Amino acid sequence: MSEQVPVLQARGLVKRYGKVTAIDGADFDLLPGEILAVVGDNGAGKSSLIKALSGAVVPDDGEIMVDGEPVRFSGPLDARRHGIETVYQDLALAPAQDIATNVFLGRERRRSGPLGSVFRLLDAKGMRAEAARILGELDIKIKSMTQAVETLSGGQRQGIAVARAAAFGSRVVIMDEPTAALGVAESAKVLDLIQRIRDRGLPVVLISHNMPHVFEIADRVHVHRLGRRVGVVSPRERTMNEVVGLITGALTLSDDGELVEVYR
Structure with a gap:
């Protein structure tokens, strides 16, 4: 059985902010x-690592690979072009919309023909139908696609952000x-x-402090400490x-993968 090629991979990433080394x-x-959980204490460098993998931070050194091919992200749009979507804690939603x-x-869609190309009118009906299809596939229950996001619960808002990522993350x-x-x-x-997204064949990176949640759904756990991976x-x-x-x-x-107690 051949070894699997990682979908997303990094080797020797380094990021410094002045005298502070965030990724070491x-x-x-x-x-x-797979669902890969990334865990670590506050200040361990998890956020900087994820920002580098999602294009929000450009590393000072090291290499990032997608499907085994080296890539260089100069910004989040580069990562998106490679099929990498990120859902941050603030969700980046427009509550009144x-x-x-x-x-x-x-990623708004324009209407076909002159109405879209000349008058730049949006295909609101088509986007509503496609949004309903996407949410339906993920079993996210929302009454209407015209409902304002600010009227939704916290879990429903998270579902909208996740659905958007799943729709465009290849x-x-x-x-x-x-x-x-x-x-x-x-x-x-x-x-x-998250499990449904994984079951559709899309791997998920889950950054979490909630250990019961991690142990409930993660296939593997990446442990981050002092700016680097200390084990999976x-x-x-x-x-x-x-x-x-x-x-x-x-x-x-x-x-050899055995746990060893560190004596201080």
Whole structure:
């Protein structure tokens, strides 16, 4: 059986801000069709790593690869062109606009013929129909595509942002703390949505501090500490306490994959 080529990969990424090193030779591997959780303490460099992978930050050194081919992102649009979509904590939604408008935000479709090319009129009916189809495929229940986003619950808003990413992300969807501001019931719906995206064949990177959520849906867990990857473990083979030990530095992984206690 041949080894899988990572969909998204990084080797030796470095990013400095003056005297502060946010990414310190970090590696990263996302395999096809998996949910990869990225965990680490505050200040571990998770956000900087994800920003580099999504084009929001240009690394000072190192290499990023998509499907095994080296790429260089000068901005988020470059990452999008390679099929990488990111859902940040602020969701980047327009609250006063309707659902269909938010799904196509920045990618609006114009009507065919002179009405679109000359008068630049938008295809509102077509976008509403396509938005309804996308949300229906992901089992996101919304009454009307003309409903303003500001009238939705927190979980529904998260669902709209995730649906937009899933609609336009052809290779990877990255989610930054998608359940951070949600209650138990809405968090469960978002976790189910993430699994549905994975089941459609689209790999997901999940950045989260919520260890029970990570262990519920992640296929693998990337542990980040002091600006670099310190290990990748399976939630089926390791406990939450062991992962926390890697996060805090109380434990380390040996070359043969065994956990070793660090004596201070």
